[in-house]
Each structure stands twice: as C-alpha cells, then as structure tokens.
Amino acid sequence: MSRIGVFVCHCGENIGRTVDCAAVAEALKDHPGVAHSEDYKYMCSDPGQALVKKAIEEHNLTGVVVAACSPHMHEKTFRRACDQAGLNKFMCEMANIREHCSWIHEDREDATAKAIDIGRTIIEKVKHNRPLEVIKIPVTKRAMVIGGGIAGIQAALDIADGGHEVVLVEKEASIGGHMSQLSETFPTLDCSQCILTPRMVEAYQHPNIKLHTWSEIEKVDGYIGNFEVTVRKKARSVDLDLCNGCGDCWAVCPSKRIPSEFDAGLSNRTAIYVPFPQAVPNQPVLDRENCTLFKGRAKGLKKDACGKCKDACLKNAIDYDTEDEFVVEEVGAIVVATGYKLYDVGREQPEGLKGYGEYGYGEDPDIIDGLQFERIASASGPTGGEILRPSDGKEPKTVVFVHCVGSRDIDKGMAYCSKICCMYNAKHAMLYKHKVHDGRAVAFYMDIRANGKGYDEFSRRAIEEDHAEYVRGRVSRIFRDGDKLKVWGFDTLNDEQVIIDADMVVLATAIRPNDGVKELAQKLSCSVDVDGFINEAHPKLRPVETNTAGVFLAGACQAPRDIPDAVAMASATGAKVLSLFSTDELEREPAVAVVDERTCIGCMRCALVCPYGAIEQREICTVDGQVCGHTAYVNPGVCQGCGTCQAVCLSNSIDLQTFTDEQVYSEINALCMWE
C-alpha cells in the first residue's frame, strides 16, 4: 500500500490568493493511499523542505507529491530534498497548481477545485512511480562554439584557457563578426578593431582552439556530453595550408565590382578576396557566385573563362575543383553565438515584413543604416575615416539620425527595443561632430534608453558637449529635393512640425536574429521566440542555457545585446561548459524506455520510429545456444525518453520509465473521476 505525502505550497500569495491551499491539503488527505497532507507558505524554502524531509521520516512515506509550481521550476529542488531524507528521488512529483491553475484563474472556488483535481492526478501517478537510479554517461571534454563574433571568440577563449579543446565554427571567411566593422565603441570611444583584433589572433593561435571558417553546421546528433556535429566546410578553393596570404591572386582578379560585405556595400571587392585586411585567417576565399570562371561553368562553357588567380599563385594554393567537405566533430557542449543582422528596411521585404518605403532606404545612396555609418567613420573604411557621403563624396554638413526604425513598432517592425541603437546613435553624432566641427547632427528619438554603466553620461555628453540636437518625435518621410534630403518630422515636446534639409540620413534599424538561426535552432532542438531569437531556459535564472541540455547561448542570438552584455554572456557560457567538463560522468534522468523481453515479439517497429537509433535487436538463445527468437533492446545511454516507441509497440512490451502506461492511465483515471 502506498504511503504518499502531499505538500501544498501557498507560494506566498501566488497560489494562496486564488487557491484555498488548506482546503486542497484537507481534501487530498482522504484520498486513498495518502498518509500525510499539509500546506505551508513557502514549500521551497529551507523550513518547507524540512517539513517534507521530516514527514518522509515520520510517516515512512513511499511517495511525495508537492502541489506548487511547474516541475520545470522546482522538481529538482524537491527531488533533492527527498534524496536527502532517504527516499528515492524519482518517487517525488510536482503537481502544477501555480502556472496551470492559480495564475490563470480568478474564481477561487473553480481554482481550488481544479487544484484538487491536479493533486489527485499526480497522487495517482506517484502510486505507480518506481525507485530508479540515475543513468551515468561519459562526457567528451571538448566544446563547439558556433559563431566567431566577439561572443563566440570570448566563449572559445574562456573554455580553451580552462584547458579544454574548442572547435570554433564561423560561416564567413574570417572570424570577428560585426565588431570588426565598428569604428569606435560606446561609452568609452575605444577603437573597436584595436580591442578586438588581439582577441581574434589569440583565438587563432590558441593551441586548444580549432578553427573552421567558411563553414556551417549541417547536422547535430547526440545529447549533452556526447554531441556529434557534422560541419560543412564550404569549398574555399584555396588551400589554407599552402596559402601565405600574399595577395597576388586578388590583385589580378578581373571581377572587381562586387559589393563588399565588410564595408556594408559601400566599397567593392574582387571575387577572390580577404574580407578585410586584419582577417583571421588572413587568407582569401573564392566567391564562386561572382567568379568569372564559375559563372562560365554554370553557363556550361567547355573552356574555363578565367584562371588568372591560379596562374598568379606562386604557392599553387588555388584549386577550382574542391568541393564542400564534411567534418564530424565530437563535442560535449555547444555554445551558440550566431549574433544578429540589421532589419533591411527598404521597400522590398521578404518574410512578410512591411519595410519603411517612406524613408527611401536602398533607393537613395545618402540614406544609410548604422553599420554603414560605422564603416564611413572607421579608419579602415572606404573613406579612410573621413565623414563623406556616399553619393558624391562631399562632406555632409547636416546629418539626421533616426532612432527606432523597425524597433518598438508593432505595425511595421518589431515590438521589442533593439537596445543598442540609442547608444550608437549618440556615438555616431559625437564621432560626426568630432570630425565635422561646423556640422549639424540632429537625432529624432522616441525615448533615450541609456541604461548601462556610463551610458547616460555618454548620451548626455553627445547633447551637452558636442551639441547634437535631439528632437523627440518620429520622422514621417524622407525624400530627395535637389542636393538635399528633406526630412519631415515632428517635435512632440514643442508640438510643431520640423523639416530639415539634410545631406545624409542614418537610420537606426532594428536588430534581428541572423539568417538561418531558426534552422540551426531546429538542428539543436532548441526553440525560438516570436521574434526569432533563440529561447533561453529561464529568463531570470537560466539566461544562457537552453532547454536542450548542453547547449548554451551567448550574445545577440538570444536577444539584442551590446558588446559588454555579449561578452558577459559568453564568459557565463564558458563557466557553464567548464563546470560541465569538471566531472567525468554526467548524471541523467532515467527517463528511458525499457523492453519487457518476456512479451516482446521482436517485430522491431520501435527501432523504426526511434529518432536516436537507440534500439537494437537482440537474439534469444536456448540453453544449448541456438537462436530461437529476437527481442528489442534499448540502449539506455542513447535513449532520450521521447516514448514514441511505446506508442507503436504491438505487444505492449516497451515502457518509458517516468511516463509508463500505468502512470499515464492512472492519471487519466484520476482526472476523469469528476464527481
């Protein structure tokens, strides 16, 4: 006979306000199999847990039901308490009367009745729980970092410095990410490249870091401690072992008018190119889409249309016939640091977005976005750091900065705040005024969000010391009028229309998750939020973890982040990975399928549906060693516990521990015992 203890938590007021917790405890006291039932204000507190432990001892409990919050919140806490009191921790379950009851209902009577129902359901389940042992699995002490921007570099360095090998995968030809494009960084006006490039080189030269550039993630198999990641190394056409980066190849390349990604389209590059002079590795890649030779081959020309770079290469490093290569990396943990892209706010929009046609982005060369301004202001940029407008190379005497283009705009953009734009606009206005002393910088803003260390002081400095004119209000239209750009806006503080004749306009476009993040998240079994950023496991307490154990998040793949945030997150993932690697074996919940060999008929349907290949066929032999039949066998190290095999089993011979048929049917029985 079961002796179950029921513990009803008030969660302060969170549950107690809508659920009569004492009445729930009282009602469940009489439920068959319940030996003890009580309620308490904060069950997860030390005294609350002590109540559970004391009751286990006093009443010799065989099972524990904690009616409180979601199992995702405190199941671990209470299972640990049970373990400490000598009760097998898998005999403890949570009845979720907070997220699924008190927080979503108002009527106290309804909510109390529902809480009792939920409690009964879980009591019936626990009656069929069995003591289980955790499964121990080995850990591959090697990590993968996806994305080689500042967050990825930081995470890779932290893990590598901790003594473990790291595989850093970057889809572009060089690591560095967006930070390498920036001119100066707020709020200190540090030169971005000066602080980043040493990190890039350190990562490149670190004995523990293996770099795959021009590579993408093809497939992810396995689970925490034992991932197998297939990396697609895109055909680079350049042998990195032979190439010394001399530059002879791109000097002779005839395709010279390809917009440079690094310069955000403001300058041109060749088809065989190094993204920027400080690239790591400083070796070129051949862009096959824009290469004369490959365009010729695509058209079906029998003879190669070009071949100049190969002829020019003295090291014989160029090979036009290389193909994509697949490398399987075995790692124990994965850090995702795929960063962001900017909302391309032009008239033409994929993905059902509306764009901002009225701002003329993409139509007039002097209407640019924040990254383009960074390139113009950067010493390594197309203008050598002089502020010159793209259309005619003249120095713009009036520059308008428009905040929140696509951010905080539910109708045409994203509902969220992109977080970094207020600060980089202040920086842009400041950089502009430092270089064009007689220039005029006007910023249209909605609110100024400068909530970081030294941030408010910085944006005030832009206004008070550098005399940037801040106008509170939105811009309705930007259009060309002769040599000038007319900017129509509204000053909401003075309640008047403002028309500015500008020479250049900089739009602070919204931060969006990078291309391909959703597909990557699917490969990692992580989910993305409504805006496409990868979901963290808990917004407050597990901000760098995901719901897939062993997969961590750093930087702007999780939400818009500035550099200090991204670096802090990256170091946090580093700490998470190092703590994961500090043990030789991981403990995993025994939520695995088990085959009853006495009844299994060996049809192997289960093996067909298993997503992990965890099920194999085993021979059954007679006493004299002759094979007389087959049964299925589940490898508990590989099984992840989805239970799909159980639902297809013809002979009811496979059962998923922690969600057995007995448990689920008991729950259904209890749930539907409506009076």
Place this chain on the structure above:
Amino acid sequence: MNSQHSDTFEPRITAFVCNWCTYTGADLAGTSRLHMASNVRIIRLPCTGRIDPLFIVKAFERGADGVIVSGCHPADCHYTSGNYHARRRFAVFHDIMQFLGVDPRRMTFSWVSASEGAKWKDVVNETVANIRELGPYEAYRALAPDAVEPWPEAVDGLTPAGDQEPAAKEVAS
C-alpha cells in the same frame, strides 16, 4: 466539478501535451497571468509521439467531454521527429475514432510552442467554447456504461513491474 455554484454545463476537457513545447507554453501563459477557462486538465507527456491514441479513448470513457492534443510545431520537436509520428498516427486514428463512435469534433489537435502562451490560452478557450456548444458527451458514455468504475484501489507502486496486470491495460487492450 467546475463552477459547482453554477447550473450551466461546464465541459470536462483533458489535454495531452508534450513537456517541451506546449507544457512550457502553458507555463508561460501562467507566468504571463493570461486568464483562461478552468475546464482543462493537463497530462504531461515527454512528447506527442508518446501519446497512444487509446489514451484519448480512455479519457472519453472516463467522462471527458473533449480532448486536446498539443505538441511542438512540425520540425521543432525536441526529439527531432516524435511529433511527425504523432501527426501520422492521428491522421490514421481520426477515422478509427469515428468507427469507435467518437465524435471528431470533440478532439482538438494543435501545435503550441514554448513561446506561445497566448496561443495556448486561445486553444483552451476555443475548445471550451466548442465543447460547451456540443454539450455533455453522454452519447459516448452511454455506449460504454460500465467503463466508469468506482475509485480505483490504490495499487502498490513498489511491486516489481509485470507482477500485476494494471487495470488500465485491460481496458486498453
């Protein structure tokens, strides 16, 4: 049992949801304090792939007026492909349900992800409204009048597996 203080028909709805998407989505609805009808009772399973169609039959037998099955969106399954198996299984099962005498209007299938707390609320409220309109599912319970047994005896969960045939399996087989 809902709204004992009211005379209107309160549907009894059982929801089979996966742990990673819909259960977490329902948690989010709670954290966001999205108020919804109190008629739904959730049974948490690891994956929709784990849902045996007989669970649904069992729920109706036990007096449910409606059933919700909800899991991860296609391609978002935590276990890679469990929800695809579930989708195929329910496509086939849909016809068998009718053969068994179950009204397909009483079953709601949906995809609710971990970030769709508001969608979960809508699924709950719409299902409750639909079932309320359809009325109590007495027709099915009349088909199987003996199915509703008195409160089951507490089975000692500590005996080894297989030593006793669980009552639930008998009904299921």
